[in-house]
Amino acid sequence: MMKKLISFLFLYCFAVSFGQILKPIDTADYPQRKELIRAFNFNNEVFIRKVKAQYSGKTGSDLAKFYKEFGTDFEKQISNKDFILRSDYDVSVKSLIARLRKNNPQIPQDLKILIAKDNTPNAFCLLDGTFVINMGLFSWLDNEEQIAAVIAHELGHRIKQHTLKLLVALSENNQQDKSTVKTLKSVSENANETAFNILKNRMYKKGVEKRSQEIEADSLGYVIFKNADFKKTEFINALKRLQDFDTISPRELKVETYKKMFNLPQQAFKDKWLKKEDFSLYNYNFYKEKLSKDSLASHPEMAKRLEKLKKIFPELNPGTESLKPSESYLSLRKAARMEILPNYYHSEDFGLGIYVSLQFLQDGEDEKYYKTWLGKYFAKIYEARKNYNLNRYLDRIEPKEQSESYQQFLNFMWNLSLEEIKNISDFYQNKES
Incomplete structure (x- = not known):
């Protein structure tokens, strides 16, 4: 629901009139999608074997199960044509990643690009090095350097292996909680409340861990961004644009x-x-809420992320206007809006x-x-x-x-x-x- 409502905010920046009905961007033919599925499944199986060798027992089994289920869901998305496999967006993103590699040898070499048919300004990186970039980023952000800032943030997540660490912690917590719950079966007094508190504490702890990871990805992402000779303040400007997306109320439909x-x-x-x-x-x-929404939030408020970044990197304090987009970026943004x-x-x-x-x-x-x-x-x-x-x-x-x-x-x-x-x-x- 909230994801849908937030998408209304795109309407704030649409001022371009188009004089023709454009055909939607194609999503690649069957052979391409088939090859993408084959390559992803192969890489997924390799990763699962690696994980099971690294993590023994129940933790390894839990991780293998998660990644197999994820692979099945991802295959469905590819078959459903949720991604654009051939477009000028690929070229743009690949060129930005090439720039980010400048003076950043820690960036993996095996990164692949997928453009998602999703209007929310977001991106994420899969376990096999596939970057999923939502088309919404091109509609919402001001220029290509801000796109690079979002990619740098996601590279921070990948380099730090944040998703894997969260899943390992989740598996280990599951095992601890199962042991605790077993003891509750012999206790009749307040057993339900105790079980709920176990769940609540787990959820709060997960929220704290994910918010900490976002801050860490911001810091590492900014270092990567700065080392690649992008304009430093565009990293902050990108976060501010995403903050606008989260906070501006949509205009009234009269x-x-x-x-x-x-x-x-x-x-x-x-x-x-x-x-x-x-x-x-x-x-x-x-009804009194038993769970705090703030404690459950996986992402810290953007204002807090900006404040933390400026504290760590004092050079980010002065605010500046965004750079003017290139003609090629304007073309991509126009297509994304259509x-x-x-x-x-x-x-x-x-x-x-x-x-x-x-x-x-x-x-x-x-x-x-x-x-x-x-x-x-x-x-x-x-x-x-x-x-x-x-x-x-x-x-x-x-x-x-x-x-x-x-x-x-x-x-x-x-x-x-x-x-x-x-x-x-x-x-x-x-x-x-």
Whole structure:
């Protein structure tokens, strides 16, 4: 849910109008995907054998099980065409990694690149040295040097083997907890509370470890970035842009926009569509939270990460404007923005796709392009409503987690009848009679 809501923030930086409907970026043919799966499975098996040799007993077995399950899930993602295997993005990222290798001999040589059809600005590195770069980074960050900063941070994670260390700790903790839980079976008093405290302490400890790893990856990543002769302050600027993504509230989708887009020749707009569900009498403080969200968080707040970096590296204190992007980066960013709606469609986020389409149209973006996508998304919503599985594609209202604007949108969508949804779908797909 939160990942979906955060994606709305992309709408803050869209000011480019496009005069044509672009075909979504292709995701490579079957032979390429087949070869990628074969190579990954081979490397995964080699890594599993290495892990089992390094960690004996239950820990080794747990690690092997995790990486086998991960390999299966990753193979499904490749088969589902979640990654772009041939594109100019590969060339750009590879050139940045080549620059990062300057004066950084600790960077592995066997790194591979995958571009994910994901609109969130994120990246991660797999165990075999495959870097997964979300297209959202190119939509959100200001220039290629900031992309390099994110890659440097992920290299910090890989060099320090943070994921493996967390999994080892998790396995060892599991074994300790099982032993403790066994003793609880002979104790009737407060057994449930004791078991819950074991789980809670484990989760808090994991949160502390992951937050510590993020700080360590920031520090090592900055050293790698600095050694490669990138502009130092762009590392901080990249983190600030990611902080913006986490903290800026999305703009309001105006009532006038609904009336403009859904007052159709064959179906007049109805005010009842905007009627909101009343949550005012619900007491959200009635139930006391047993788990602290702050303690569970795996990433420290970006403000704390920035503060820590500036304390360790005093040269980062002065704030400067971001560098101007190159023409090649602007081209990649434009293409990434045009892929936002195709990406939501690919991930079956149909309700979110409608909300984002309306935001684009409210901003006066290319009407032909975004109205076409509006029709495609409503067609999918119609199918889901007809098949009684709309919950799969359209969020339920959660007042504590969603903006007022998004709650209004969800009310609107749930208030539409099956026939009304079909009429909207037909109109925007030019099927109306």
